Amino acid sequence: MNASCSMFNQILKLIPRTDFERIVKETGAEYRSKGLSSWSQFVAMLFCQLGRAHSLREIEGGLKSCEGKLAHLGIEAPARSSLSYVNGHRPWELFEKVFYGLFDIVAATAVGKKKFRFKNKLVSLDSTVIDLCLSLYDWAKYRRTKGAVKLHLVLDHHGLGASTIAAIYKDRWQIELFFKALKQNLKIKTFVGTSANAVKTQMWTALISMLLLRYLQLSSSFGWSLANLVALLRMNLFTHRDLMAWLDKPFATPPDPQDNPQATLAFA
16 A cells, blocks of 8 residues: 555656656756756646645645645745746746656556547647736737637648548547636636746646546546546645545545554564
8 A cells, every 4th residue: 555655746656757857957947047946846836736726825835834744745845936936937848848758658558448549640730718817918919908828739630531530520529628627627727927938837737737637537446527536636635545546445434554564563
């Protein structure tokens, strides 16, 4: 039973730390950087998504309130000024690469049925618009009186047969549902920073969170809806329970540590 660390830590372990640090070097994310590490920034922004923190102050306060439980995450609670700075200046491409690296891992291990397979390169374009306040996000030009950003999914379907393309467009509704779930369950309707870099950082960490949640949902034998998984996981982020056991039986009584012989001290 893996109950020696929090469920949040067990979620973070799904992202290989060595791969993360490699991407940090590839993107130069910490070139001449001092203070808050990329990993600490990532953990804080993932907490923003999974813990549903609404501001930098809530991220800072939420993590500080769990100060005694952060050592196993390899971080200290970041000051909101430090988090604000790195979100605005550290390249957002770091988290884009982390997302695609994680996607490759999840795609290779996730259990689920696919309706069709293809070997050709697939390209389609779908997008969702996220409204922004033009007075705060003056770089996000959408209309004269409105600011917004678009989140795109790009797929290339050149060279596919007519029946396969028809099946793809029939399944386009799944993309619509994905965008809907992203907006409803994660923090992308409002942002904790106003610069383009900070907004993109938050959007990519939201996508990483969605990928992790979907993986957990597929890995469980329990009939989770995404909304219920997000809500109950938020309440138990720093609970010391075996994550996979909890996913399968979320309402079961947790094992008593005293029932574990290894937890009992032997006196001579």
